[in-house]
Amino acid sequence: MARERNTSESPAQKGGAPSHTAGSDGAGSKAGFAAPTAGLSDILGQPAVTQALCDALLHGRVHHAYLFDGPEGTGKASCARALFAALNCLQPPTLGGACGTCESCYKLASGSHPDLIPFDMSLSGLADEVDRLIKRLQFPPYEGRAQMVILDPADLLAMPTAVTAANRLLKTLEEPRANTHLVLVTTSASSLLPTLRSRCQRLRFVPLSDDLLRDLLRRDAEATLSDPATVAEGAGPSAADLDAAIQLAQGSIGAARRALADRERLQHNAETAQALLAAARSGRATQLVEAASSVGSDREQANEILEHLWLLFHRDLRRAVQEQRATASQESLIAALRATRSAQQAIRGYTAAPLAVERMLRHIAETLPEHRRKPVGSRPSPTPGTSRHVR
Numbered sequence: 001m002a003r004e005r006n007t008s009e010s011p012a013q014k015g016g017a018p019s020h021t022a023g024s025d026g027a028g029s030k031a032g033f034a035a036p037t038a039g040l041s042d043i044l045g046q047p048a049v050t051q052a053l054c055d056a057l058l059h060g061r062v063h064h065a066y067l068f069d070g071p072e073g074t075g076k077a078s079c080a081r082a083l084f085a086a087l088n089c090l091q092p093p094t095l096g097g098a099c100g101t102c103e104s105c106y107k108l109a110s111g112s113h114p115d116l117i118p119f120d121m122s123l124s125g126l127a128d129e130v131d132r133l134i135k136r137l138q139f140p141p142y143e144g145r146a147q148m149v150i151l152d153p154a155d156l157l158a159m160p161t162a163v164t165a166a167n168r169l170l171k172t173l174e175e176p177r178a179n180t181h182l183v184l185v186t187t188s189a190s191s192l193l194p195t196l197r198s199r200c201q202r203l204r205f206v207p208l209s210d211d212l213l214r215d216l217l218r219r220d221a222e223a224t225l226s227d228p229a230t231v232a233e234g235a236g237p238s239a240a241d242l243d244a245a246i247q248l249a250q251g252s253i254g255a256a257r258r259a260l261a262d263r264e265r266l267q268h269n270a271e272t273a274q275a276l277l278a279a280a281r282s283g284r285a286t287q288l289v290e291a292a293s294s295v296g297s298d299r300e301q302a303n304e305i306l307e308h309l310w311l312l313f314h315r316d317l318r319r320a321v322q323e324q325r326a327t328a329s330q331e332s333l334i335a336a337l338r339a340t341r342s343a344q345q346a347i348r349g350y351t352a353a354p355l356a357v358e359r360m361l362r363h364i365a366e367t368l369p370e371h372r373r374k375p376v377g378s379r380p381s382p383t384p385g386t387s388r389h390v391r
Contacts (some may be wrong), residue, residue: 044208049204065201069187070206072255150185244266265304280361302357
Protein backbone atom coordinates (compact mmCIF):
# COMPACT_ATOMS: atom_id res chain seq x y z
CA MET A 1 0.00 0.00 0.00
CA ALA A 2 1.35 3.41 -0.91
CA ARG A 3 2.37 5.66 1.92
CA GLU A 4 0.27 8.67 2.80
CA ARG A 5 1.85 11.84 1.55
CA ASN A 6 2.80 14.53 4.03
CA THR A 7 1.25 17.73 2.74
CA SER A 8 2.32 20.10 5.51
CA GLU A 9 4.20 23.20 4.37
CA SER A 10 7.35 24.68 5.79
CA PRO A 11 7.35 28.29 6.99
CA ALA A 12 9.40 29.23 3.95
CA GLN A 13 6.82 27.70 1.65
CA LYS A 14 4.04 29.61 3.42
CA GLY A 15 5.94 32.85 3.01
CA GLY A 16 6.10 33.54 6.74
CA ALA A 17 9.71 32.67 7.37
CA PRO A 18 11.87 35.06 9.35
CA SER A 19 14.36 37.17 7.49
CA HIS A 20 17.70 35.74 6.50
CA THR A 21 20.54 36.30 8.94
CA ALA A 22 24.25 36.59 8.42
CA GLY A 23 26.41 33.48 8.32
CA SER A 24 27.27 31.82 11.59
CA ASP A 25 30.70 31.98 13.10
CA GLY A 26 30.17 28.82 15.07
CA ALA A 27 32.85 26.17 15.44
CA GLY A 28 33.19 23.55 12.77
CA SER A 29 32.74 19.84 13.21
CA LYS A 30 35.24 17.10 12.46
CA ALA A 31 33.37 15.87 9.42
CA GLY A 32 32.91 19.27 7.81
CA PHE A 33 32.37 22.72 9.16
CA ALA A 34 28.70 22.36 9.90
CA ALA A 35 27.04 19.82 12.17
CA PRO A 36 24.59 17.47 10.41
CA THR A 37 21.63 19.34 11.90
CA ALA A 38 23.02 22.81 11.18
CA GLY A 39 21.22 25.08 8.76
CA LEU A 40 22.54 26.97 5.78
CA SER A 41 23.61 29.92 7.92
CA ASP A 42 26.15 27.63 9.60
CA ILE A 43 27.94 26.81 6.34
CA LEU A 44 31.10 28.91 6.33
CA GLY A 45 33.04 30.28 3.41
CA GLN A 46 30.34 29.87 0.74
CA PRO A 47 28.16 33.02 0.90
CA ALA A 48 27.07 32.92 -2.75
CA VAL A 49 25.86 29.32 -2.47
CA THR A 50 24.01 29.75 0.81
CA GLN A 51 22.40 32.99 -0.39
CA ALA A 52 21.14 31.28 -3.55
CA LEU A 53 19.66 28.43 -1.53
CA CYS A 54 18.06 30.76 1.02
CA ASP A 55 16.50 32.79 -1.79
CA ALA A 56 15.09 29.56 -3.22
CA LEU A 57 13.62 28.67 0.18
CA LEU A 58 12.15 32.15 0.58
CA HIS A 59 10.31 31.97 -2.73
CA GLY A 60 9.43 28.27 -2.48
CA ARG A 61 11.53 27.45 -5.54
CA VAL A 62 14.08 24.93 -4.30
CA HIS A 63 15.34 23.19 -7.42
CA HIS A 64 14.65 19.49 -7.82
CA ALA A 65 18.26 18.73 -8.88
CA TYR A 66 21.46 20.48 -7.81
CA LEU A 67 25.04 20.03 -8.93
CA PHE A 68 27.35 21.06 -6.09
CA ASP A 69 30.67 21.58 -7.84
CA GLY A 70 33.97 22.59 -6.30
CA PRO A 71 37.24 21.43 -4.74
CA GLU A 72 37.27 18.61 -2.24
CA GLY A 73 36.74 19.64 1.38
CA THR A 74 34.86 22.89 0.76
CA GLY A 75 31.56 21.90 2.38
CA LYS A 76 29.50 20.49 -0.52
CA ALA A 77 28.12 17.45 1.30
CA SER A 78 27.65 19.46 4.49
CA CYS A 79 25.67 22.03 2.53
CA ALA A 80 23.43 19.33 1.06
CA ARG A 81 22.64 18.07 4.56
CA ALA A 82 22.05 21.63 5.74
CA LEU A 83 19.56 22.19 2.91
CA PHE A 84 17.77 18.98 3.87
CA ALA A 85 17.67 20.11 7.51
CA ALA A 86 16.22 23.49 6.51
CA LEU A 87 13.56 21.82 4.36
CA ASN A 88 12.40 19.49 7.13
CA CYS A 89 13.06 21.29 10.43
CA LEU A 90 9.83 21.57 12.42
CA GLN A 91 10.87 24.79 14.20
CA PRO A 92 13.35 26.66 11.97
CA PRO A 93 14.80 29.63 13.88
CA THR A 94 15.66 31.55 10.69
CA LEU A 95 15.20 31.23 6.96
CA GLY A 96 17.42 28.34 5.94
CA GLY A 97 18.12 27.50 9.57
CA ALA A 98 17.52 24.36 11.62
CA CYS A 99 16.75 24.19 15.33
CA GLY A 100 18.77 21.05 16.01
CA THR A 101 16.30 19.85 18.65
CA CYS A 102 13.10 18.81 16.85
CA GLU A 103 12.40 15.21 15.85
CA SER A 104 13.54 15.79 12.26
CA CYS A 105 16.84 17.38 13.33
CA TYR A 106 17.39 14.66 15.93
CA LYS A 107 16.95 11.89 13.38
CA LEU A 108 19.20 13.68 10.91
CA ALA A 109 21.93 14.04 13.53
CA SER A 110 21.68 10.35 14.45
CA GLY A 111 21.74 9.26 10.82
CA SER A 112 18.30 7.67 11.00
CA HIS A 113 16.16 10.09 9.01
CA PRO A 114 14.34 7.94 6.41
CA ASP A 115 14.00 10.77 3.89
CA LEU A 116 17.73 11.49 3.52
CA ILE A 117 19.11 8.94 1.06
CA PRO A 118 22.91 8.79 0.74
CA PHE A 119 23.49 6.89 -2.52
CA ASP A 120 26.50 4.55 -2.45
CA MET A 121 28.50 5.38 -5.57
CA SER A 122 31.09 2.65 -4.94
CA LEU A 123 28.76 -0.27 -5.67
CA SER A 124 29.73 -2.49 -8.60
CA GLY A 125 26.18 -2.92 -9.93
CA LEU A 126 25.56 0.81 -10.17
CA ALA A 127 22.92 0.60 -12.90
CA ASP A 128 20.84 -1.86 -10.86
CA GLU A 129 21.16 0.35 -7.78
CA VAL A 130 19.93 3.33 -9.79
CA ASP A 131 16.89 1.26 -10.80
CA ARG A 132 16.17 0.52 -7.13
CA LEU A 133 16.57 4.21 -6.30
CA ILE A 134 14.14 5.23 -9.04
CA LYS A 135 11.53 2.80 -7.71
CA ARG A 136 11.96 4.17 -4.20
CA LEU A 137 11.54 7.76 -5.37
CA GLN A 138 8.17 6.93 -6.89
CA PHE A 139 6.77 7.21 -3.36
CA PRO A 140 6.42 10.44 -1.35
CA PRO A 141 8.62 11.23 1.67
CA TYR A 142 8.12 8.84 4.59
CA GLU A 143 7.60 11.50 7.24
CA GLY A 144 9.26 14.79 6.29
CA ARG A 145 8.22 17.59 3.96
CA ALA A 146 10.90 16.64 1.47
CA GLN A 147 13.19 13.75 0.63
CA MET A 148 16.71 14.13 -0.72
CA VAL A 149 19.22 11.89 -2.48
CA ILE A 150 22.90 12.78 -2.17
CA LEU A 151 25.14 11.24 -4.85
CA ASP A 152 28.69 11.66 -3.58
CA PRO A 153 31.03 11.54 -5.39
CA ALA A 154 29.01 11.98 -8.56
CA ASP A 155 32.33 12.01 -10.47
CA LEU A 156 32.05 8.21 -10.66
CA LEU A 157 29.13 8.61 -13.06
CA ALA A 158 31.71 9.75 -15.62
CA MET A 159 33.44 6.35 -15.64
CA PRO A 160 32.87 4.19 -18.76
CA THR A 161 31.32 1.45 -16.61
CA ALA A 162 28.76 3.91 -15.21
CA VAL A 163 27.33 5.23 -18.49
CA THR A 164 24.26 3.00 -18.22
CA ALA A 165 23.61 4.12 -14.64
CA ALA A 166 23.98 7.79 -15.63
CA ASN A 167 21.55 7.42 -18.53
CA ARG A 168 18.96 5.67 -16.36
CA LEU A 169 19.14 8.56 -13.91
CA LEU A 170 18.32 11.21 -16.51
CA LYS A 171 14.53 10.93 -16.42
CA THR A 172 14.40 11.16 -12.63
CA LEU A 173 16.77 14.13 -12.65
CA GLU A 174 14.54 15.92 -15.14
CA GLU A 175 11.15 15.20 -13.58
CA PRO A 176 11.34 13.77 -10.06
CA ARG A 177 8.30 13.41 -7.84
CA ALA A 178 7.16 16.54 -5.99
CA ASN A 179 9.14 17.29 -2.82
CA THR A 180 12.02 15.13 -4.06
CA HIS A 181 15.47 16.67 -4.47
CA LEU A 182 18.69 15.18 -5.83
CA VAL A 183 22.13 16.65 -5.10
CA LEU A 184 25.13 15.57 -7.15
CA VAL A 185 28.38 16.32 -5.32
CA THR A 186 31.39 16.57 -7.61
CA THR A 187 34.89 17.97 -7.85
CA SER A 188 34.85 17.86 -11.65
CA ALA A 189 31.50 18.80 -13.13
CA SER A 190 33.00 19.07 -16.62
CA SER A 191 33.71 15.33 -16.63
CA LEU A 192 30.01 14.46 -16.27
CA LEU A 193 27.72 13.85 -19.22
CA PRO A 194 26.31 17.12 -20.61
CA THR A 195 22.84 15.59 -20.32
CA LEU A 196 23.37 15.20 -16.56
CA ARG A 197 24.71 18.73 -16.10
CA SER A 198 21.89 20.31 -18.10
CA ARG A 199 19.25 18.86 -15.77
CA CYS A 200 20.81 20.31 -12.61
CA GLN A 201 21.20 23.77 -11.19
CA ARG A 202 24.93 24.17 -10.77
CA LEU A 203 26.28 25.89 -7.66
CA ARG A 204 30.01 26.48 -7.46
CA PHE A 205 31.88 26.07 -4.18
CA VAL A 206 35.07 28.08 -3.82
CA PRO A 207 38.25 27.18 -1.89
CA LEU A 208 38.16 28.38 1.70
CA SER A 209 40.34 31.31 2.65
CA ASP A 210 43.57 30.73 4.56
CA ASP A 211 42.21 32.75 7.49
CA LEU A 212 39.10 30.56 7.72
CA LEU A 213 41.19 27.38 7.49
CA ARG A 214 43.48 28.62 10.24
CA ASP A 215 40.51 29.47 12.45
CA LEU A 216 38.88 26.07 11.93
CA LEU A 217 42.13 24.19 12.58
CA ARG A 218 42.74 26.12 15.78
CA ARG A 219 39.24 25.28 16.96
CA ASP A 220 39.94 21.63 16.22
CA ALA A 221 43.10 21.82 18.32
CA GLU A 222 41.28 23.53 21.18
CA ALA A 223 38.55 20.89 21.14
CA THR A 224 41.17 18.12 21.19
CA LEU A 225 43.15 19.64 24.03
CA SER A 226 40.00 20.20 26.09
CA ASP A 227 39.34 16.44 26.11
CA PRO A 228 41.43 14.78 28.86
CA ALA A 229 41.31 11.46 27.01
CA THR A 230 43.14 12.87 24.00
CA VAL A 231 45.59 15.26 25.64
CA ALA A 232 49.21 14.31 25.03
CA GLU A 233 52.46 16.16 25.33
CA GLY A 234 53.00 18.23 22.20
CA ALA A 235 49.60 17.22 20.80
CA GLY A 236 48.80 20.69 19.51
CA PRO A 237 50.08 21.65 16.06
CA SER A 238 52.82 24.24 15.88
CA ALA A 239 52.52 27.42 13.84
CA ALA A 240 54.82 25.87 11.23
CA ASP A 241 52.59 22.78 11.04
CA LEU A 242 49.52 24.97 10.55
CA ASP A 243 51.22 26.98 7.81
CA ALA A 244 52.33 23.81 5.99
CA ALA A 245 48.89 22.22 6.23
CA ILE A 246 47.12 25.37 5.04
CA GLN A 247 49.46 25.81 2.09
CA LEU A 248 49.05 22.19 1.08
CA ALA A 249 45.27 22.21 1.55
CA GLN A 250 44.64 24.80 -1.19
CA GLY A 251 41.37 25.86 0.43
CA SER A 252 40.22 22.38 1.55
CA ILE A 253 39.53 21.91 5.25
CA GLY A 254 39.48 18.14 4.74
CA ALA A 255 42.96 18.14 3.21
CA ALA A 256 44.28 20.40 5.98
CA ARG A 257 42.91 18.12 8.69
CA ARG A 258 44.39 15.03 7.06
CA ALA A 259 47.78 16.70 6.85
CA LEU A 260 47.79 17.60 10.54
CA ALA A 261 46.49 14.19 11.59
CA ASP A 262 49.71 12.52 10.40
CA ARG A 263 52.64 14.92 10.49
CA GLU A 264 55.19 12.21 9.75
CA ARG A 265 53.34 11.46 6.54
CA LEU A 266 53.25 15.18 5.77
CA GLN A 267 57.05 15.36 6.13
CA HIS A 268 57.56 12.20 4.07
CA ASN A 269 55.36 13.51 1.26
CA ALA A 270 57.24 16.82 1.20
CA GLU A 271 60.61 15.04 0.97
CA THR A 272 59.36 12.71 -1.79
CA ALA A 273 58.12 15.69 -3.78
CA GLN A 274 61.57 17.28 -3.52
CA ALA A 275 63.08 14.03 -4.83
CA LEU A 276 60.68 14.05 -7.78
CA LEU A 277 61.65 17.63 -8.56
CA ALA A 278 65.35 16.77 -8.44
CA ALA A 279 64.78 13.80 -10.75
CA ALA A 280 62.90 15.93 -13.29
CA ARG A 281 65.67 18.52 -13.28
CA SER A 282 68.34 15.86 -13.76
CA GLY A 283 66.68 14.51 -16.89
CA ARG A 284 68.27 11.08 -16.32
CA ALA A 285 66.05 8.14 -17.20
CA THR A 286 67.25 5.92 -14.34
CA GLN A 287 66.66 8.67 -11.79
CA LEU A 288 63.18 9.34 -13.20
CA VAL A 289 62.22 5.68 -12.87
CA GLU A 290 63.63 5.40 -9.34
CA ALA A 291 61.85 8.56 -8.20
CA ALA A 292 58.54 7.40 -9.68
CA SER A 293 58.88 4.02 -7.96
CA SER A 294 59.43 5.71 -4.60
CA VAL A 295 55.91 7.18 -4.76
CA GLY A 296 54.40 3.75 -4.11
CA SER A 297 51.04 2.28 -5.03
CA ASP A 298 48.86 4.15 -2.52
CA ARG A 299 46.76 6.37 -4.79
CA GLU A 300 45.71 8.79 -2.08
CA GLN A 301 49.26 9.34 -0.84
CA ALA A 302 50.55 9.62 -4.41
CA ASN A 303 48.12 12.46 -5.04
CA GLU A 304 49.20 14.12 -1.79
CA ILE A 305 52.83 13.94 -2.92
CA LEU A 306 51.93 15.43 -6.29
CA GLU A 307 50.09 18.23 -4.51
CA HIS A 308 53.37 19.06 -2.74
CA LEU A 309 55.14 18.98 -6.13
CA TRP A 310 52.49 21.26 -7.67
CA LEU A 311 53.08 23.77 -4.89
CA LEU A 312 56.83 23.70 -5.55
CA PHE A 313 56.30 24.47 -9.23
CA HIS A 314 53.75 27.15 -8.36
CA ARG A 315 56.20 28.79 -5.97
CA ASP A 316 58.91 28.78 -8.65
CA LEU A 317 56.50 30.26 -11.20
CA ARG A 318 55.61 33.14 -8.88
CA ARG A 319 59.29 33.86 -8.39
CA ALA A 320 59.93 33.68 -12.12
CA VAL A 321 57.17 36.23 -12.78
CA GLN A 322 58.38 38.53 -10.01
CA GLU A 323 61.97 38.36 -11.25
CA GLN A 324 60.82 38.80 -14.88
CA ARG A 325 62.70 35.74 -16.06
CA ALA A 326 62.68 34.59 -19.68
CA THR A 327 59.33 33.56 -21.12
CA ALA A 328 60.69 30.07 -21.86
CA SER A 329 61.34 29.52 -18.16
CA GLN A 330 57.82 30.56 -17.21
CA GLU A 331 56.29 28.41 -19.96
CA SER A 332 58.17 25.34 -18.76
CA LEU A 333 56.85 25.84 -15.23
CA ILE A 334 53.29 26.27 -16.51
CA ALA A 335 53.69 23.03 -18.47
CA ALA A 336 54.97 21.34 -15.31
CA LEU A 337 51.92 22.50 -13.37
CA ARG A 338 49.61 21.11 -16.04
CA ALA A 339 51.50 17.82 -16.20
CA THR A 340 51.21 17.42 -12.43
CA ARG A 341 47.46 17.98 -12.50
CA SER A 342 47.11 15.53 -15.40
CA ALA A 343 49.01 12.89 -13.44
CA GLN A 344 46.72 13.40 -10.45
CA GLN A 345 43.70 12.99 -12.71
CA ALA A 346 45.18 9.82 -14.21
CA ILE A 347 45.75 8.34 -10.75
CA ARG A 348 42.16 9.14 -9.76
CA GLY A 349 41.14 7.36 -12.95
CA TYR A 350 42.87 4.19 -11.72
CA THR A 351 46.15 4.47 -13.60
CA ALA A 352 48.94 2.93 -11.51
CA ALA A 353 50.57 5.73 -9.51
CA PRO A 354 54.23 4.93 -10.39
CA LEU A 355 53.37 4.74 -14.09
CA ALA A 356 51.47 8.04 -14.04
CA VAL A 357 54.27 9.74 -12.11
CA GLU A 358 56.98 8.41 -14.45
CA ARG A 359 55.12 9.71 -17.49
CA MET A 360 54.68 13.05 -15.76
CA LEU A 361 58.38 13.31 -14.88
CA ARG A 362 59.46 12.49 -18.44
CA HIS A 363 57.11 15.15 -19.80
CA ILE A 364 58.34 17.73 -17.30
CA ALA A 365 61.98 16.92 -18.00
CA GLU A 366 61.43 17.36 -21.73
CA THR A 367 59.86 20.81 -21.20
CA LEU A 368 62.67 22.15 -19.04
CA PRO A 369 64.87 24.58 -21.01
CA GLU A 370 68.07 22.60 -20.35
CA HIS A 371 66.57 19.38 -21.76
CA ARG A 372 64.56 20.63 -24.72
CA ARG A 373 67.25 19.91 -27.31
CA LYS A 374 67.96 16.33 -26.29
CA PRO A 375 65.75 13.36 -25.46
CA VAL A 376 65.37 12.46 -21.81
CA GLY A 377 67.97 9.94 -20.73
CA SER A 378 70.32 10.54 -23.68
CA ARG A 379 74.01 10.44 -23.02
CA PRO A 380 75.92 13.71 -22.99
CA SER A 381 78.00 14.48 -26.05
CA PRO A 382 81.76 14.00 -25.58
CA THR A 383 83.62 17.14 -24.72
CA PRO A 384 85.93 18.67 -27.36
CA GLY A 385 89.38 17.10 -27.47
CA THR A 386 88.23 13.67 -26.31
CA SER A 387 87.88 10.54 -28.38
CA ARG A 388 85.93 7.32 -28.08
CA HIS A 389 87.65 3.96 -28.24
CA VAL A 390 85.85 1.68 -30.63
CA ARG A 391 86.28 -2.02 -30.07
